[in-house]
Amino acid sequence: MPMNTLWLLPALACYALSAALFVFDRLSGRTQATGYAVAILGAGVVFHAFDLTARGLQAGNIPVANFAQALSFLAWLTALAGLMMIVRLRLAVIGAFVAPAVTLALGAASLTMSSGRVVLPASLRSVWLPIHVILAILGYTMFVLAASVSIAYLAYESRLKSKRAISPANEGGPSLEKLDRINYRLLGWGFIMLSLAIVSGAIWADARWGHFWSWEPIESWSLAIWVLYAGLLESRLTIGWRGRRAAALTLVVFSLLVGSFVGVNLIFPGKHGGNFG
Amino acid sequence: MDQTLFIIGINHRSAAVGLRERLAFADEEIVAALGRLRDSSPAVLEAALISTCNRVEVVGVASDPALAADETLKFLAADRSVERAAFADVVYSSAGPDAARHLFRVGASLDSMVVGEPQILGQLKIAYAQASEAGTVGPILHRAFHKAFSVAKHVRKGTLIGHGAVSVSSAAVALAGQIFDTLKDKTVMLMGAGKMAELTARQLNALGIESLLITSRTFDHAVALARELGGTAVPFSNYKPHLKMVDVLIGSLASTKPVLGPEEFESVIRERRYRPMFLIDMGVPRNFDERLNALQNVYLYDIDDLGALVKRSLGDREREAEKAEQIVELELESFLKWLAGLDLTPTIKDIRYSVERLRDVEMGRHRGWLAQLEPAVRERVELLTHGLTNKLLHRILSGLKHRDNKTLDAAFAAEVARRLLGAELDAQVHDLDDADDDDDTGTD
Numbered sequence: 001m002p003m004n005t006l007w008l009l010p011a012l013a014c015y016a017l018s019a020a021l022f023v024f025d026r027l028s029g030r031t032q033a034t035g036y037a038v039a040i041l042g043a044g045v046v047f048h049a050f051d052l053t054a055r056g057l058q059a060g061n062i063p064v065a066n067f068a069q070a071l072s073f074l075a076w077l078t079a080l081a082g083l084m085m086i087v088r089l090r091l092a093v094i095g096a097f098v099a100p101a102v103t104l105a106l107g108a109a110s111l112t113m114s115s116g117r118v119v120l121p122a123s124l125r126s127v128w129l130p131i132h133v134i135l136a137i138l139g140y141t142m143f144v145l146a147a148s149v150s151i152a153y154l155a156y157e158s159r160l161k162s163k164r165a166i167s168p169a170n171e172g173g174p175s176l177e178k179l180d181r182i183n184y185r186l187l188g189w190g191f192i193m194l195s196l197a198i199v200s201g202a203i204w205a206d207a208r209w210g211h212f213w214s215w216e217p218i219e220s221w222s223l224a225i226w227v228l229y230a231g232l233l234e235s236r237l238t239i240g241w242r243g244r245r246a247a248a249l250t251l252v253v254f255s256l257l258v259g260s261f262v263g264v265n266l267i268f269p270g271k272h273g274g275n276f277g
Numbered sequence: 278m279d280q281t282l283f284i285i286g287i288n289h290r291s292a293a294v295g296l297r298e299r300l301a302f303a304d305e306e307i308v309a310a311l312g313r314l315r316d317s318s319p320a321v322l323e324a325a326l327i328s329t330c331n332r333v334e335v336v337g338v339a340s341d342p343a344l345a346a347d348e349t350l351k352f353l354a355a356d357r358s359v360e361r362a363a364f365a366d367v368v369y370s371s372a373g374p375d376a377a378r379h380l381f382r383v384g385a386s387l388d389s390m391v392v393g394e395p396q397i398l399g400q401l402k403i404a405y406a407q408a409s410e411a412g413t414v415g416p417i418l419h420r421a422f423h424k425a426f427s428v429a430k431h432v433r434k435g436t437l438i439g440h441g442a443v444s445v446s447s448a449a450v451a452l453a454g455q456i457f458d459t460l461k462d463k464t465v466m467l468m469g470a471g472k473m474a475e476l477t478a479r480q481l482n483a484l485g486i487e488s489l490l491i492t493s494r495t496f497d498h499a500v501a502l503a504r505e506l507g508g509t510a511v512p513f514s515n516y517k518p519h520l521k522m523v524d525v526l527i528g529s530l531a532s533t534k535p536v537l538g539p540e541e542f543e544s545v546i547r548e549r550r551y552r553p554m555f556l557i558d559m560g561v562p563r564n565f566d567e568r569l570n571a572l573q574n575v576y577l578y579d580i581d582d583l584g585a586l587v588k589r590s591l592g593d594r595e596r597e598a599e600k601a602e603q604i605v606e607l608e609l610e611s612f613l614k615w616l617a618g619l620d621l622t623p624t625i626k627d628i629r630y631s632v633e634r635l636r637d638v639e640m641g642r643h644r645g646w647l648a649q650l651e652p653a654v655r656e657r658v659e660l661l662t663h664g665l666t667n668k669l670l671h672r673i674l675s676g677l678k679h680r681d682n683k684t685l686d687a688a689f690a691a692e693v694a695r696r697l698l699g700a701e702l703d704a705q706v707h708d709l710d711d712a713d714d715d716d717d718t719g720t721d
Contacts, residue, residue, distance in 0.1 A: 160455060161570065163582045176553060178458040240550025243574040 007051035012106050014044030015079065019099035026096040034092045041083055041099055048076045048106070064133045068112040075105035077141045085145065089182065091174055097148035128204035135197035140261070142190030143229075146183050147254040150247035153179040157244050180242055183250060184233075191229045198222060221260035228253045280322060281616075282421055283342035284379050285349050285370035286334030289390045292367040294330075300357050300364065302328040304403070311411035313356060318348035323415040325408035325422065327383070329400045331390050336380055338417045342372035377421060377612055381605045384425035385432040386439070393438035393594045398429045420615060428608045435604055438597040441590025446477040448586045449557050449578065453481065453525055456555050456576055463524040466490040467508075468516065468536075470498050471529025473580075474559040478527055482506050490523065492516040494530070517541075521548040527557045528564030535566040542569055557583075624694050625674055631698040632673075636666045 021037035052073060055063035064070045082098035085091050156176055174182075201219075202212040213219060232249050235241040241249070287297060302310055307326050314324055314335070322345075323338035335353070339345030350368065354361040371379055382388045384401050405422040408414045414422075433439060442448035457463055463486050467478040470493050482489050489508030493499035499510040511519055520526070520542075530536055546554060551574050558565045558579040570577035640647070640662060647655055 156455070160452070160576050163578065163585070173455075175454060175458045176456050180553075181458070240547075240552070242551050243553060245551075245573060 007047045007054065008106075008110055011044050011047035011051055012103065012110060014040050014047060015075075015099060015103040015106060018044060018095070019103045022092075022095035022099045026093075031092065034095070037095055037099065038083070038086055038092065041079060041086075041095065044102075045076065045079045045083055048072075048079065052076055062130045062134065064129075064137070068109045070133065070137065071105050071109040074137050074140055074144075075102045075109065077137055078102050078105070078144045081141050081145060082148070085182070089174075089178075090172075091149070091152075091179075091182070093152045093173055094145070094148040097151050098145065101144060101148070126204060126208065128200060128207070132197055132200045132204055135193050135200055139190045139193030139197055140257070142186045142193060143254055143257055146186035146190060146250050149179050149183045149186065150250040150254075153183065153247040154244065154251075157247070176243065180246065183247060184236060184242070187229060187233060187250065191226075191233055194222070194226055194229065198226060217264045218260075221264050225253065225257050225260060228256065280338050280340050280417060281342055281373045282336065282376040282380070282417060283339055283345055283370065283372040284334055284336045284376040285346045285368060286327070286332060287364060287367050287369070288332035288334070288388065289330075291369055292364065296359075296364055296367065297331070297333060299359050300333045300353060301330075302326060302333070304328075304407075307404070307407045308411045310356060311408055311413045314349065314352050315411075315413055317352050317355075318345065320345040320348050323408075323418040324349075324413045325404050325418060327401065327404040329397070332383070332388075334383075336376070336418065336421070338415060339372075342376075346370045346372070374609060374613055377424075377616075378605060378609050380421055380425050381428045381609060381612075382602075384429040385601055385605060386429070387432075387598055387601055387605065391443050392591075392598050393440075394443075395439055398426070401425060401429075417616070421612065424608060424612045428605055431604050431608065432601040436597040436600045438594055438601050440597075441586075441593050443587055443590055443594070445473055445559075445580065445583045445587060446480055448583045448590075449477045449527075450480050450484070452576070452578060452583075452586075453555055456553050457524065460484050460486045460525075462487050464488045464490065464522050465525040465527065466492065466511075466516070466519065466523040467502075467527045467529075468492050468564065469529035469531065469560065470495070471559050474527045474529030474557070475502065477557060477559070479506065481525060482508070490516075490519055492519075520545045523554070524552070525555045525557065526565075527559060529559040530564050532560065532564060533562060535562075536564050537569065538566040539568045539572060542566075542572060542575070546572055546575060625677065628673055628677075628694050628698060629670055632666050632670050636662050 018037045018041040021033040021040065025031055025033045025037065052063050055069065059065055062073070064073050078098065079102040082094060082102070086095055086098075152174070153176060156173070156179065160176070205214065206212045232246070232253060235249075236246060287300065289297070307328065311324055311326055314321060314326070320339050320341055321335075321337045322340070325336045327334045327336065333353075335349045337345060337349065350361060350365070353359070354364075379388070384398055386393050386395065386397050389397050401422070405414070408418065442451040453460065460481060465478060465481050465486050465488075467474060467489070478489065478491075489503070489506055490511050491499045491503045491506075491508050492511040492513050493502075494513050496510065496512055499513075502508070503510040528536070553574040553576065556565050556569060556575065556577040558577060561580060563579050565577055565579075567577065567579070569575055640659075647658060650658070
């Protein structure tokens with residue numbers, strides 16, 4: 001039975017409830033529950049922050065010592081950044097993707113999460129650990145959010161193409177242009193973070209093991225993902241691929257990312273020891 | 278007899294515009310007209326005049342609403358120089374709860390030609406202000422109008438009655454808002470001279486766009502319109518090179534077959550690097566090949582697509598209107614409760630009169646020795662007795678008014694007052710100048 005801190009369950013409950021409310025509003029075509037959904041998501045972020053802080057204090061490092069902790073950290077950052085986007089950019093529509101995704105990620109993390117003191121292998125204790133890991137997680141956060149924005153884009157786009165009116169309650173929703181622009185920015189920032197994560201990992205590997213690159217599965221996959229995102233950005237900058245095609249490709253690359261994230265970490269844990277990035 | 282609300286008038290449903298315009302009042306006429314109405318119609322105790330494109334109505338207060346309505350009709354006929362027979366058949370009138378309901382429905386835009394349109398509330402507020410200025414607003418009309426405003430507010434907040442585009446051009450503008458984040462950096466091109474297309478271009482232009490291009494088979498027309506709207510006229514022979522800059526293209530050319538097809542358009546969107554493009558086809562026959570809608574980031578809406586959106590939002594508004602009607606009924610109930618409370622006014626006046634009379638009688642009996650007192654002391658005694666009677670009155674009257682939890686009706690209250698203070702009341706000769714009326718029983 002995995003042990004959790006006092007705060008993990010409330011955080012998970014908040015995420016789940018928020019997800020249910022967001023999805024309910026999407027399905028009913030109304031926005032009655034959205035206000036509550038946002039507030040509850042916020043409460044989840046706070047509880048989750050307590051949990052992470054408790055674990056961090058316990059470990060004396062940022063709480064990313066194993067796959068579960070890293071996943072939990074990713075969920076938290078995604079929830080936080082998603083919340084900021086929902087409030088600041090008035091993008092309540094992404095809640096129906098972000099909140100369930102966060103719930104799923106934290107749920108999966110808490111099932112495998114251990115309590116007690118998680119001991120970091122001596123080989124990994126380095127100043128590069130937080131830099132490398134946080135950069136990678138930030139990059140992934142951007143990609144999750146880009147995917148959520150892309151889903152919203154595709155949903156709105158198909159309505160406009162098929163000439164089904166947007167329900168009156170959603171009149172104030174974001175325009176296609178806005179969603180596309182936000183998607184582009186998220187991809188850009190995600191790409192920068194991922195690039196820096198790879199570079200920092202290489203520097204760290206060189207310092208620790210004397211070589212930059214060891215073709216571990218996670219490294220190969222990350223490189224592949226990096227190339228795909230680079231291509232995505234490149235196609236927009238040169239050909240001008242935007243809108244529907246960009247959103248669809250964002251989702252394709254994101255699903256590959258999730259595949260590599262889960263698959264590589266669980267099936268081929270190399271020196272990353274079940275840690276991604 | 279009890280005073281009650283009445284309403285009489287014509288609207289877009291009952292009368293054609295030809296008649297409505299003959300009975301209509303210009304804004305600046307209304308205050309004076311209300312004065313004339315008051316002077317010519319003794320049965321009309323309070324009155325306001327609502328005159329818009331869609332209605333001419335008098336809302337008033339009367340003890341005999343039928344008589345008041347008749348006097349109002351006479352006034353309208355005389356004042357507007359329209360023989361009464363010309364509109365007698367299309368006039369509707371109602372009194373009491375029905376009149377209040379009508380006023381509330383008007384304010385909530387449930388009686389409008391386009392249900393949910395927002396202008397009527399402003400017009401109602403102006404009508405109220407004009408009646409205030411004319412001095413024809415009394416306690417009941419004051420309360421009725423304020424209730425109508427608050428009903429309208431509740432309906433706006435509690436329903437989606439004001440949502441959705443209800444004209445073809447506003448549907449097009451709303452769609453532009455769903456595709457583009459801002460129109461500030463967008464270029465709109467108007468092709469042709471169709472009225473609806475021009476209206477749409479005007480609306481987009483008014484929202485603030487980067488530039489407006491106008492092309493037309495008659496170049497002079499394009500030039501004239503471009504000059505008026507601050508746009509640029511483009512010769513029809515040479516409009517195609519401009520297409521790559523255009524974000525919103527409105528077509529209303531007279532043409533037997535589409536002027537733009539997917540083959541040539543493919544290169545246009547490639548040139549504009551797939552930036553979204555909104556094509557509004559208001560031409561019949563259609564100007565744009567419908568296959569254009571399948572192109573990347575191109576959104577093509579023809580006149581029927583827009584019409585379907587309008588129809589849909591009108592349907593949505595009808596559904597929301599049902600909710601709004603329920604709000605109206607609820608608020609009507611609370612207004613009628615208040616109105617019933619106002620019927621206590623005579624009883625309240627009676628009670629006040631009799632208690633004050635008691636004091637006067639007692640003071641009279643002691644006049645002799647009071648006269649010997651020093652003026653300052655005598656004043657104090659006066660104050661003391663005033664204080665006593667006022668306290669007593671306050672108790673009784675607030676007891677009467679705060680009867681919400683118990684249904685004490687006006688008739689019963691009058692009977693109780695009569696039994697308790699009967700001797701005084703029998704003796705009274707009601708002094709009408711004692712008109713410190715209590716019209717503050719209503720709550721919002």
